[in-house]
Amino acid sequence: MMPVLPGIALRHLLARKRQTLVSLFGIMLGTAFFLGISALMQGSEADFIHRLIDNSPHITIEDEFRNPHLQPVAQLYPGAVIQMHRVKPETETRGIRGYKQALDYLRTMPGLRASPLMQGQGLVSFAGKDEALSLNGIIPQDIDRVSTIGSYMTVGTIQDLAANPDGIIIGSELARLLSLERGESITVSATTGQRRVFKIVGIFHTGRASYDQSQVFLALKRVQALLNRPNRANSIIVKLDDPYAAHDTAGRIETRLGYKSVSWQEASEDMMSALALRNIIMYSVVSAVLVVAAFGIYNVISTVVMEKQRDIAILKSMGFHAGDIQSIFLTEGLLLGALGCGLGLPLGMAIMYGLGLLHFKFPGTSQVTPMPIDWGWHQFVIAGGFAFLAAVGAAVLPARRAARVRPVDILRGAGA
């Protein structure tokens, strides 16, 4: 036999099937939409971060310092007031000094891959046309471990650069503009005035037109020579096995090497805060759906309390406590909430599944991608938990009102 209080609660709900069903539907749909939308938003966020993490370095070590160099005397007397006149800074070749030692250190760190990069500006002159270029000096053997550029190759491979140090890899857009093909030679001039002839060994296509037009990849040594900066690299790019450790790892690297190390989180801080804002907006909107649904529950339980004044009086006169009456109506909220979640979560899963079947093409890309859906368990916990809380919360006020009913007031009214 069912315990007496939940038994009464259940009878109340079953006695008004239509109202109960409507409020149940409210919570069910609320839960389902909450789940579907939050899974889509979380999924697209995860997808976005995934792309971000995949296509950019997890950490970039730059040839810059966060803080200006202190003069030795200032280091010797920290906190002292020091004034120095006519300090003439040493002119240094730009770039990370001793990048090879830095790389040796980085390679001792577990779960970490690093490759140096020398970047600079250049110009290609071909058939009377000049195109500005960003020169990327890379170590072809290492680059695949830290960059996805290899996967965008349409003609040749990155390794062709290793075989031919005088090779160059250009983007598809540049190739189109200048009508270039593999095997042809182009002359690249750097801002230093150095010129050199390179043979095209490969062509890549990322889909981003400006990137495909301006970026070229060459052997590190050649770029160092073009830019008159032998044995320098102006950045080291790092990939981690665990991208989310980038922030802490960047801090450790910066402490050790002194050079500014920027994690992907730091580099895309504006993006991340936009995502956080988007989450706040999304959760407020879907919560509003559930709040509206909770009003349905409030309404049905309120109505029951109003209609059941006499029953409440009978139960109280019989010897039921105020607390018993309150728990009867709370149980009604609990039942509606639990049942609403129980039906809403599978419905939400169906919505998620349906959304996952949709494929569409993002503008500017040629790929057809499915809707990103996050199937993480925490979606279900948040949606279910919130719906449940909303349902029980909606029952609290009517339940308290029911508990306050004085049987004599009702009996007096009825007996008169």
Add this chain to the structure above:
Amino acid sequence: MSAVLLKAERLTRTLPGEVPVTLVRDVDLEIREGEFIAITGPSGSGKSSLLYLLGLLDQPSGGKLWMDGKETSGFSENVLADTRLSRLGFVFQANFLLPEFTALENVLLPMRRLGRLTAGEAEARARRLLSDLGLEEQAGKLPHQMSGGQNQRVAIARALANDPALVFGDEPTGNLDTRSSAMVQGILKDLSRKKGRTVIVVTHDPDFAAQCDRIIRIVDGKIAA
């Protein structure tokens, strides 16, 4: 002489408000075990209000009330409710059954709340109470499927569920036809005469009152001489 179950001393109930209304005024009363008492009086005289005070449904604004020798003014809401559950039974005017529950379930409710009997014992007792009142056929019926008289007999069975010392009736025959009314009167009388229970009823019906051991007449909230 049997023991005193209820004792009231200068019992007063005033409804607060801009113009306070005194429903019950300075009532002194002693009710002994096994008595069959009628409270009568004109409409609005305060007889039901007195019944609610004696039945611990309402709390007096003045005076004192002892039940089983215990002064009840210090009782909390919950203690009052527990006392009602285990010691008192109520029969109201009519149609005071829970409409979603069958006759049997209505009778079971107080027993299940008290939890003194096992589920099996409680059901057996509820069925026995119903059949004592000639309702064995109606056990599975909902209140709206039964007549007013049957409903009222179920209410009596429910009032007796936890074997109360005192049974209160607030115009228990008020809404019944003559035949049903006579039947309910007979049942209440038997409760007192044959089972030795204390029964207190508020009634308008002089014939019903005449069958009682004692008539307490209330006029303007006071016991009339």
